[in-house]
Amino acid sequence: MRDVFVTILVFGMLPYAFKRPYFGALMWVWISVMNPHTQGWGFATTFPFAAIIAGVTLLSMFLSREPKNLPLTPLTWLLILFVLWMNVTTVFAIYPDAVYDQWNKVMKIMLMNFIVLMLIKTKEQIQHLIWVIVVSLGYYGVKGGVFTIRSGGGEMVWGPMSTFIEGNNEIALALIMTIPLMHYLQTISPNKWVRRGLTVSMLLCAVAAIGTYSRGALLAIVAMSGFLWLKSRQKAGLGLLAVMSVPLLLAFMPEQWSKRMDTINTYEEDESVQGRFNAWWMAYNLAKERPLTGGGFEVTTPDLFFRYAPDPFDIHAAHSIYFQALGEHGFIGLGIYLLLGFMTWRTGSWIIRNTAGNEDHVWARNLASMIQVSLIGFAVGGTFLSLLYFDVPYYLMAAMVVTRILVEKDLREKAGSRSGTATNVRGQPGRLNLPQSQRTLRGSG
Numbered sequence: 001m002r003d004v005f006v007t008i009l010v011f012g013m014l015p016y017a018f019k020r021p022y023f024g025a026l027m028w029v030w031i032s033v034m035n036p037h038t039q040g041w042g043f044a045t046t047f048p049f050a051a052i053i054a055g056v057t058l059l060s061m062f063l064s065r066e067p068k069n070l071p072l073t074p075l076t077w078l079l080i081l082f083v084l085w086m087n088v089t090t091v092f093a094i095y096p097d098a099v100y101d102q103w104n105k106v107m108k109i110m111l112m113n114f115i116v117l118m119l120i121k122t123k124e125q126i127q128h129l130i131w132v133i134v135v136s137l138g139y140y141g142v143k144g145g146v147f148t149i150r151s152g153g154g155e156m157v158w159g160p161m162s163t164f165i166e167g168n169n170e171i172a173l174a175l176i177m178t179i180p181l182m183h184y185l186q187t188i189s190p191n192k193w194v195r196r197g198l199t200v201s202m203l204l205c206a207v208a209a210i211g212t213y214s215r216g217a218l219l220a221i222v223a224m225s226g227f228l229w230l231k232s233r234q235k236a237g238l239g240l241l242a243v244m245s246v247p248l249l250l251a252f253m254p255e256q257w258s259k260r261m262d263t264i265n266t267y268e269e270d271e272s273v274q275g276r277f278n279a280w281w282m283a284y285n286l287a288k289e290r291p292l293t294g295g296g297f298e299v300t301t302p303d304l305f306f307r308y309a310p311d312p313f314d315i316h317a318a319h320s321i322y323f324q325a326l327g328e329h330g331f332i333g334l335g336i337y338l339l340l341g342f343m344t345w346r347t348g349s350w351i352i353r354n355t356a357g358n359e360d361h362v363w364a365r366n367l368a369s370m371i372q373v374s375l376i377g378f379a380v381g382g383t384f385l386s387l388l389y390f391d392v393p394y395y396l397m398a399a400m401v402v403t404r405i406l407v408e409k410d411l412r413e414k415a416g417s418r419s420g421t422a423t424n425v426r427g428q429p430g431r432l433n434l435p436q437s438q439r440t441l442r443g444s445g
Helices: 002-019 021-033 049-063 074-091 100-119 123-150 168-188 192-210 215-231 235-252 255-262 271-289 302-308 321-354 359-384 391-419
Strands: none
Touching: 002 021, 002 049, 021 049, 021 100, 021 123, 021 391, 049 100, 074 100, 074 321, 074 391, 100 391, 123 168, 123 192, 123 359, 123 391, 168 192, 168 215, 168 359, 168 391, 192 215, 215 359, 271 302, 271 321, 321 359, 321 391, 359 391
């Protein structure tokens, strides 16, 4: 029944995607983040929904007369450079015959991220994008939170099978990233029942994240919660909610959960943690020998662990977005990736700084703040997970780029209306005589 429902839903929405390309982009985000077909047990689990949606979206985009240029900002150029560099490292991969499947998967993700950047143009479309991400991940948060409460925390929460967020650690991080986005939607939702529903969803996502038994998630929650409190305008309300809910939640979890979290203090004795360290050393030693290109995709092999790992028989994936970038794409790839994060952060800071005190751009300021909070959670939790190609951070990056473009445009238009539009000798609009503060908007970020 679920297979039929998902199939009817997807094919029922395809005509809208064909008519409006940006709707197709949102459908892609939904199918790639939520993977609703994995919730069935029949033909839908292997049906190529993503390929069909991507094909319809691309066809619609090429046939549409709507603007669809790629915004060439410094952040966009960095993302292009990162994609190009991944292709370079693929050419020089240690195992060139083994990398195609992963290369193909990553390039599809990046292509569709660029499509999202090209098609999401307005404030409403940005907010629709955030809603799609929240609903896609929030479904598992609400479901997992209810499951944790019903089981008394005695059973572990897992993500949808055969996806980026299948593992308990991965779904935990995804849910942590979703909480600030839910808080943003609260700030723009006029309906009190929607706001209350989002509050309940935030709490259930937190319960579900704790119910994954993920130690990295616990560290990410602490880091993100502190930053969320700093960024929020409702500091008193959020602080009171945390003071009331956190002790109750921790007391609710069983002793086995507490024992697992306690191993954070004794990581030297934990085999899982030591396995991660072993994989990190392998990636670092590999990058030292191949500093420019690393090993390319698919470097988790017995041969490479035998050559580069302290313990050649303890074979693990990188379990870190940073060491994954280092091992697969070398020091240059890691540098580009870190610069991507830094520039995304600076873009958000630019938005916050230039919209301070401007009521027309409260939505943009709140969005930039909450995306920053979400990325803090990803940056901390990603230290322990192989989620370098997880698509949600790239979608948030796209939302940040488009938001800054809209804010810049609006500020320039308002500055122009205040100072007047210059005209040339033929009476045509000429260059605006903007104040210095507005003339330097683009370069100040």
